[in-house]
Amino acid sequence: MVITLEGRLGSQYLLLSLLLLAAWEEGSGQVQYSVAEEAKHGTFVGRIAQDLGLELAELVPRLFRVASKGHGDLLEVNLQNGILFVNSRIDREELCGRSLECSIHLEVIVDRPLQVFHVEVEVKDINDNAPVFRLKEQRVLIYESRLPDSLFPLEGASDADVGSNSLLSYKLSSSEYFALDVKTNSDDNTQIGLVLRKSLDREEAPEHNLLLTATDEGKPELTGTVQLLVTVLDVNDNAPSFEQTEYEVRIFENSGNGTIVIRLNASDRDEGVNGEISYSFNSLVPTVVRDQFRIDPNTGEIVTKGNLDFEKLNLYKIRVDATDKGHPPMAGHCTVLLKVLDKNDNVPQIALTSLSLPIREDAQLGTVIALISVSDLDFGANGQVTCSLTPHVPFKLVSTFKNYYSLVLESTLDRESVENYVLVVTARDGGSPSLSATASVSVEVADVNDNAPAFAQPEYTVFVKENNPPGCHIFTVSARDADAQENALVSYSLVERRVGERALSSYVSVHAESGKVYALQPLDHEELELLQFQVSARDAGVPPLGSNVTLQVFVLDENDNAPALLPLRPGAGGAGGALSELVSRSVGAGHVVAKVRAVDADSGYNAWLSYELQPAAGGARSPFRVALYTGEISTTRSLDEADLARQRLLVLVKDHGEPALTATATVLLSLVESGQAPKASSRVLAGAAGAEAALVDVNVYLIIAICAVSSLLVLTLLLYTALRCSAPPTEGACGPGKPTLVCSSAVGSWSYSQQRRQRVCSGEGPPKADLMAFSPSHPPCMVVGDMSEQQDLNDEHCAK
Numbered sequence: 001m002v003i004t005l006e007g008r009l010g011s012q013y014l015l016l017s018l019l020l021l022a023a024w025e026e027g028s029g030q031v032q033y034s035v036a037e038e039a040k041h042g043t044f045v046g047r048i049a050q051d052l053g054l055e056l057a058e059l060v061p062r063l064f065r066v067a068s069k070g071h072g073d074l075l076e077v078n079l080q081n082g083i084l085f086v087n088s089r090i091d092r093e094e095l096c097g098r099s100l101e102c103s104i105h106l107e108v109i110v111d112r113p114l115q116v117f118h119v120e121v122e123v124k125d126i127n128d129n130a131p132v133f134r135l136k137e138q139r140v141l142i143y144e145s146r147l148p149d150s151l152f153p154l155e156g157a158s159d160a161d162v163g164s165n166s167l168l169s170y171k172l173s174s175s176e177y178f179a180l181d182v183k184t185n186s187d188d189n190t191q192i193g194l195v196l197r198k199s200l201d202r203e204e205a206p207e208h209n210l211l212l213t214a215t216d217e218g219k220p221e222l223t224g225t226v227q228l229l230v231t232v233l234d235v236n237d238n239a240p241s242f243e244q245t246e247y248e249v250r251i252f253e254n255s256g257n258g259t260i261v262i263r264l265n266a267s268d269r270d271e272g273v274n275g276e277i278s279y280s281f282n283s284l285v286p287t288v289v290r291d292q293f294r295i296d297p298n299t300g301e302i303v304t305k306g307n308l309d310f311e312k313l314n315l316y317k318i319r320v321d322a323t324d325k326g327h328p329p330m331a332g333h334c335t336v337l338l339k340v341l342d343k344n345d346n347v348p349q350i351a352l353t354s355l356s357l358p359i360r361e362d363a364q365l366g367t368v369i370a371l372i373s374v375s376d377l378d379f380g381a382n383g384q385v386t387c388s389l390t391p392h393v394p395f396k397l398v399s400t401f402k403n404y405y406s407l408v409l410e411s412t413l414d415r416e417s418v419e420n421y422v423l424v425v426t427a428r429d430g431g432s433p434s435l436s437a438t439a440s441v442s443v444e445v446a447d448v449n450d451n452a453p454a455f456a457q458p459e460y461t462v463f464v465k466e467n468n469p470p471g472c473h474i475f476t477v478s479a480r481d482a483d484a485q486e487n488a489l490v491s492y493s494l495v496e497r498r499v500g501e502r503a504l505s506s507y508v509s510v511h512a513e514s515g516k517v518y519a520l521q522p523l524d525h526e527e528l529e530l531l532q533f534q535v536s537a538r539d540a541g542v543p544p545l546g547s548n549v550t551l552q553v554f555v556l557d558e559n560d561n562a563p564a565l566l567p568l569r570p571g572a573g574g575a576g577g578a579l580s581e582l583v584s585r586s587v588g589a590g591h592v593v594a595k596v597r598a599v600d601a602d603s604g605y606n607a608w609l610s611y612e613l614q615p616a617a618g619g620a621r622s623p624f625r626v627a628l629y630t631g632e633i634s635t636t637r638s639l640d641e642a643d644l645a646r647q648r649l650l651v652l653v654k655d656h657g658e659p660a661l662t663a664t665a666t667v668l669l670s671l672v673e674s675g676q677a678p679k680a681s682s683r684v685l686a687g688a689a690g691a692e693a694a695l696v697d698v699n700v701y702l703i704i705a706i707c708a709v710s711s712l713l714v715l716t717l718l719l720y721t722a723l724r725c726s727a728p729p730t731e732g733a734c735g736p737g738k739p740t741l742v743c744s745s746a747v748g749s750w751s752y753s754q755q756r757r758q759r760v761c762s763g764e765g766p767p768k769a770d771l772m773a774f775s776p777s778h779p780p781c782m783v784v785g786d787m788s789e790q791q792d793l794n795d796e797h798c799a800k
Contacts, residue, residue, distance in 0.1 A: 030117070030118040030119070030120065031046070031048065031051045031052060031117065031118075031119045031120070032119070032120045032121075032122065033045050033046040033048075033084065033119070033120070033121045033122070034121070034122040034123075034124055035086060035090070035121055035122070035123060035124065036123075036124045036126055037090050037091060037092035037093075037123050037124065037125060037126055037128070038089065038090065038091065038126060038128055039086045039090060040086065041086060041087065041088065041089075042085050042086065043085060043086040044083060044085055045075060045083075045084040045085055045086065045121060046083070046084045047081075047082055047083055047084075048077055048082060048083070048084040048108065048119060049064070049077070049081075049082025049083075050082060052108060052117050054082070054110065056080070056081065056082050058110075059079045059082060059110075060079055061112070062110040062111050062112050063109075063110065063111045063112075064077070064079060064108070064109075064110050065108070065109050065110075066084075066106055066107070066108055066109075066119075067106070067107045067109065068104060068105065068106050068107070069105070071095070071104050073087050073088060074086070074087060074088055074090050074104060075087055075104065075106065075121060077108075084119075084121075090104075090123055092123045092124075092125050092126075093129065093160045093161070095123060096123070098160075098162060099162075100162055100163070101122075102122070102123045102125070103120050103121060103122045103123060104120075104121040104123060105118070105119075105120055105121075106118070106119040106120075106121060107119075125161055125162050125163060125165055126161075126165070126218075127161055127165040127216060127218025127219060127220065127221075127222060128161070129159055129160040129161045129165075129222070130159070130216070130222035130223060130224050131157035131158065131159045131168050131214035131215070131216055131222065131223065131224035132157055132158055132159070132160075132224050133155070133156075133157045133212075133214070133224055133225070133226035134155060134158075135155065135226065136226065136227065137226065137227045137228075137229055138154060138155060138212075138226055138227070138228050138229070139229050139231065140152050140154075140194060140228060140229070140230045140231070141231050141233055142196070142200060142230060142231070142232055142233065143232075143233045143234075143235055144199075144200045144201055144202040144232050144233065144234065144235050144237075145235040145237075146196055146199075146200065147196070147199070148196050148197060148198055148199060149195060149196065149197075150195070150196040151181060151193045151194070151195055151196075152193060152194040152195075152196070153191070153192075153193045153194075154192045154193055154194055154212065154228070156168070156170070156190055156191070156192050156214070157170075157214035157224050157226070159216050161216065161218065164216075164217045164218065165216055165217065165218035166216060167216060167217040168190065168214050168215065168216055168217075169182075169214070169215050169217070170182050170192055170212060170213065170214050170215075171212075171213045171215070172194075172210060172211075172212055172213075173210050173211040173212075173213075175197075175208065175210055176197065176198065177196065177197055177198055177200060177208060178194050178195065178196060178197060178208070178210060178230070179194075179195045179197050180192065180193075180194065180195070180212070181193040181194070181195045192212075194210075194228070194230075200232045201232075202232040202233065202234050202235070202270075202271070203238070203269045203270075205232065206231070206232050207229065207230065207231055207232065208229075208230040208232070209227065209228070209229060209230075210227075210228035210230065211225055211226075211227060211228070212225065212226050212227075212228055213225050214226075234270050234271045234272055234274050234275075235270075235274070236270055236274035236324065236326025236327060236328070236329075236330060237270065238268055238269040238270050238274075238330070239268070239324070239330035239331060239332050240266040240267065240268045240277050240322040240323070240324055240330065240331065240332040241266060241267060241268075241322075241332045242264065242265070242266050242322065242332055242333075242334040243265065244334065245333075245334055245335065246334065246335045246336075246337065247262060247264070247334065247335070247336045247337070248336075248337045248339070249261055249262050249336060249337070249338050249339070250338075250339045250340075250341055251304075251308065251338065251339075251340060251341065252308075252340070252341045252342075252343045253307075253308045253309055253310040253340050253341065253342060253343055253345055254307050254308065254309070254343065254345040255304055255307070255308055256304070256307075257304060257305065257306060257307070258303050258304065259303060259304045260301055260302070260303050261293065261301075261302040261303060261304065261336075261338060262301075262302050262336060263299065263300055263301045263302075264279060264300035264301075264302070264320060264322070264334065264336075265300060266279070266300065266322035266332055266334075268324050270324065270326065273324075273325045273326060274324055274325070274326035275324065276324060276325045277300075277322050277323070277324055277325075278297045278298070278322070278323050278324075278325065279295050279296065279297050279298075279299075279300040279320060279321070279322055280295065280297060280320070280321050280323065281295060281318065281319065281320060281321075282319035282320065282321050282333070284319060285318060285319055288313070288316075289316055289317075289318055291305065291306070292304060292305055292306055292308065292316070293305060293316070293318065293338075295320065300320075300322070302318065302320075302336065308340050309340075310340045310341065310342040310343075313340065314339065314340045314342075315337070315338070315339055315340070316336075316337075316338040316340075317335065317336075317337055317338075318335070318336040318337075318338060319333065319334075319335050319336075320333070320334055320335070320336060321333055322334075343433075344378060344382045344429065344431030344432065344433065344434070344435055345435075346376060346377040346378040346382065346383075346429075346435070347376075347429075347435045347436070347437050348374055348375065348376040348385045348427040348428065348429050348435065348436065348437045349374065349375045349376070349377075349427075349437065350372065350373075350374050350387075350425060350427050350437055350438070350439040351372070351373045351374075351375075352370055352371070352372055352425075352439060352441060353370070353371045353372075353373070354368075354370060354371040355369070355370045355441075356368065356369055356370065357369065357370075357442075357443060357444055358443075358444035358445060358446040359409070359413070359443060359444070359445060359446060360413075360445075360446045360448060361413040361414060361415040361445050361446065361447065361448050361450075362413075362448050362450075363409055363413065364409070365409055365410065365411070365412070366408055366409060367408065367409040368406050368407070368408050369395065369407045369408065369409065369443060370406075370407040370441060371404070371405070371406055371407075372387065372397070372404070372405040372406070372407060372425060372439075373403055373404050373405075374387055374403050374405075374427040375403060376427075376429050378429060378431065381429075381430035381431060381432075382429050382430060382431035382435075383429060383430075384429060384430040385403060385427050385428065385429050385430075386427070386428055386430075387399075387405050387425060387426070387427050388425075388426050388428075389407075389423060389424070389425060389426075390423075390424045390426060391424070393421050393423055394409065394410050394411040394412070394413060394421075395407055395408065395409060395410055395421070395423060395443070396408060396410045397425070407423070407425075407441065413445050415445040415446070415447050415448070415483075415484070416451060416482040416483070418445065419444070419445050419447075419484070420442060420443070420444050420445065421442070421443040421445070422440055422441075422442055422443075423440065423441040423442075423443060424438050424439075424440055424441075425438065425439045425440075425441060426438050427439075447483050447484040447485060447487055448483075448487075449483055449487040449539065449541025449542065449543070449544075449545060450483070451481055451482040451483045451487075451545065452481070452539070452545035452546055452547050453479035453480065453481045453490045453537035453538065453539055453545070453546060453547055454479060454480055454481070454482075454547060455477065455478070455479045455537065455547065455549040456478070456480075457549070458549065458550065459549065459550040459551075459552065460475065460477070460549065460550070460551050460552070461552045461554065462474055462475045462517075462551055462552065462553045462554065463553075463554050463556055464519060464523060464553055464554070464555055464556065465555075465556045465558055466522070466523050466524055466525040466526075466555050466556060466557060466558050466560070467522050467523070467524070467558055467560055468519050468522055468523055469522070470519070470520060470521050470522060471518055471519070471520065472518060472519045473516050473517070473518055474508075474517055474518065474519050474553065475516075475517045475551065475553075476514065476515050476516045476517065477492060477510070477515040477517065477535050477537070477549055477551070478515050479492075479515070479537035479547065479549070481539050483539065483541065486539075486540040486541065487539055487540065487541035488539060489539060489540040490515075490537050490538070490539055491512045491513065491537070491538055491539075491540070492510045492511065492512055492513075492514075492515045492535055492536065492537055493510060493512065493535070493536050493538070494508065494509065494510055494533065494534075494535060494536070495533065495534035495535065495536050495548060497533065499528075499531065499533075504533050505520075506520065506521070507519065507520060507521065507523075507531060508520060508531070508533065508553070510535050515535070515537075517535070517551065523555045524555070525555045525556065525557040525558070525602075525603070526557075526561070526601050526602070526603075528555055529554065529555055530552065530553070530554055530555070531552075531553040531555065532550065532551070532552050532553070533550075533551055533553075534548045534549065534550050534551070535548065535549050535551060536548050537549070557602050557603045557604055557606055558602075558606070558657075559602055559606040559655060559657025559658060559659070559660070559661055560602070561600055561601035561602045561606075561661070562600075562655075562661035562662065562663055563598040563599070563600045563609055563653040563654070563655055563661065563662065563663040564598060564599050564600070564601070564663065565596070565597070565598050565653065565663055565665050566597035566598060566599065567579065567597075578648075578666035578667065578668050579594070579596070579665060579666065579667045579668065580667075580668040580669075580670065581593060581594045581667070581668070581669055581670070582669075582670050582672055583639070583647075583669045583670065583671050583672070584671075584672060584673070584674045585639045585640070585641075585643075585671050585672065585673060585674065586639075586673075586674040587635055587638075587639060588635070588638050589635055589636060589637045589638055590634055590635060590636075591634055591635045592632050592633070592634045593624070593633055593634065593635065593669060594632075594633045594667055594669065595630070595631050595632045595633065596611060596626065596631040596633065596651045596653065596665045596667065597631060598631065598653045598663060598665070600655050602655065602657065605655075605656040605657060606655055606656065606657035607655060608655060608656040609629070609631075609653055609654070609655055609656075610628050610629060610653075610654055610655075610656070611626045611627065611628060611629070611630075611631045611651055611652070611653055611654075612626065612628075612651070612652045612654065613625055613626045613633075613649060613650070613651055613652075614649075614650035614651070614652055614664075616648075622636075622647070622649065623635055623636055623637055623639060623643055623647075624636065624647065624649060624669070626649075626651050631651070631653070633649065633651070633667060633669075639671060643671060644671070645670065645671050645672075646668065646669070646670055646671070647668070647669040647670075647671065648666065648667075648668055648669075649666070649667040649668075649669065650664055650665075650666055650667075651664070651665040651666075651667060652664055653665060
């Protein structure tokens with residue numbers, strides 16, 4: 001401790017330190033107390049202030065305090081009465097472990113003057129810990145051959161207390177086989193063991209469960225237990241034994257190789273290798289037995305090695321040993337008497353001759369296919385043979401002489417249904433039990449060209465984008481011929497006809513072997529929307545047979561035509577190809593001054609035009625605007641003197657194709673006073689009125705046509721549904737194939753699309769009408785009811 005006094009010299013500091021040290025040494029002393037462990041909070045330990053000679057009134061002023069190294073606040077002093085008491089739980093085993101002496105050292109410090117007192121508090125042990133075994137269960141392995149009085153060591157218990165509280169005694173549960181042996185060495189170390197009182201027999205009791213209890217000498221006594229599991233190990237003290245000493249078995253002669261004669265079963269009361277049994281023939285068994293039989297050493301099965309013949313030997317005496325695998329091994333014995341029974345042991349023989357194969361499928365009934373003869377070496381009823389044919393086939397057996405038969409055709413053949421027959425001829429004798437033999441005859445049916453090639457569908461619908469590359473593969477037709485070899489070899493060709501002024505072969509071709517259909521030249525949707533033709537399939541039979549399939553090739557539109565501009569009115573024009581008009585300055589906002597007209601040779605979205613006004617040079621705002629879909633140019637406000645006399649407008653005309661194509665129209669507007677160009681204005685108004693009237697007429701006609709076609713479609717669908725429900729469907733010579741759906745953006749849309757009703761027929765019957773409906777509300781699709789995955793691949797190939 002260092003005490004600093006301000007304003008004093010260094011020598012004065014040294015003198016004061018010496019005085020304080022002398023006072024410390026003079027006040028030093030030591031007091032001893034004792035307390036039991038696990039005492040409750042507040043338990044009285046001692047009157048520490050009184051024992052140290054301190055007044056209660058000076059405890060607080062002199063800064064009375066208690067310190068203990070490593071023991072925290074186990075003990076505390078009440079400054080009001082000077083009593084030392086237990087402040088928190090005291091565990092002697094935690095503080096001192098197994099040490100016999102255990103105490104808590106306290107330092108009591110007071111100031112003015114400084115004094116230090118040493119207090120020793122002894123912690124007394126109580127019996128608060130029960131004996132504990134390290135394992136909950138101890139296993140002891142003992143051979144059943146161990147003699148009585150044999151000792152088997154056990155692991156004892158431990159007690160965390162000291163003194164008499166840690167002294168242990170042991171007790172074993174009652175057992176007629178075991179007793180407990182307890183010994184104490186010179187160093188007070190206790191050893192316990194299990195003593196065998198009488199001989200063990202594993203076959204009677206393989207396990208023994210005992211309970212070992214340890215009790216200390218504390219007050220009150222505490223105990224601990226452990227389960228002893230004694231396992232009795234086996235010793236080879238039992239020989240294998242059979243259920244019988246002699247077995248009698250009967251078996252027919254000519255039993256097949258590997259026939260089980262008997263399965264012997266011996267048992268051994270031992271376990272493990274001592275109970276594992278191996279079977280064998282006794283050394284006295286003669287060679288003739290060993291040549292005819294064998295025994296499985298693991299299962300005890302006796303099986304035949306060769307054919308038994310009643311006429312040679314009809315009784316076998318077999319001696320069998322069952323030996324365990326213990327040390328030394330022990331054996332049991334039994335005898336098997338085997339009697340051989342006589343039977344009908346000669347099987348009929350079948351011979352096939354004069355086979356006439358293959359047989360044509362158009363062969364006449366009664367045609368002889370093969371000759372069959374049967375025989376049997378037995379005599380009497382055992383040698384009488386009957387012959388039968390299985391399964392149910394268009395053939396039969398006809399008896400021609402004793403034991404001779406002919407295999408003949410009984411009903412017509414069809415190679416496409418069954419191309420090969422496997423006949424089973426069965427010969428059975430009259431023995432009891434009867435013996436039989438079978439022979440298989442494979443009859444191959446030769447093909448005759450009696451089936452024409454057949455297509456999966458009578459009609460296919462194909463979609464091809466226009467502007468395809470020449471030689472593009474657009475579809476593959478495939479016909480199947482149920483015949484075989486050259487009769488099923490199919491070749492394809494076009495059914496030639498005229499398409500307008502040109503031959504069909506100038507548009508498409510078909511590969512003779514693969515059936516692939518190619519477009520020989522680029523197709524133009526604007527020139528040809530639908531190409532319908534037939535492909536013929538012929539086989540190579542004699543005479544050849546064939547059939548046709550119809551292909552409907554729809555040419556899909558692509559955006560390959562840019563919008564074309566039309567004059568504002570007949571005879572109108574301007575310098576450099578521009579369109580010019582005179583506009584009076586007196587017109588108001590929204591007045592139509594001109595109209596840009598354009599057409600697109602494409603169809604659908606590709607022909608749907610929109611108009612945009614290009615911004616003027618310099619960013620000046622124009623007093624004119626153009627309608628998005630009509631092309632009408634109108635004023636956005638009233639014209640005034642500030643507007644330029646000559647207005648040059650650029651109108652961009654764009655279709656909705658992918659990619660979009662555009663055209664630009666230049667419109668020159670001359671602003672004049674209201675009285676300077678009446679005639680021109682009247683002509684403009686008259687031309688605009690005529691154009692609007694024509695447009696209105698066209699729109700009216702278009703709406704009427706759409707409504708009529710939609711009504712006709714609904715009526716047709718209702719009528720078709722009623723007919724389907726009331727009568728079976730019929731198909732005409734020019735009847736449609738599977739239904740075809742064409743969606744928007746594939747071949748057209750509602751706005752100015754080229755809607756047509758195509759009347760197309762293959763030539764075999766009256767024409768038919770194909771109705772194509774367009775809807776802008778549906779997303780583009782290319783789904784067709786009767787198109788195959790191969791056609792989708794062809795479209796992708798052609799699109800490239």
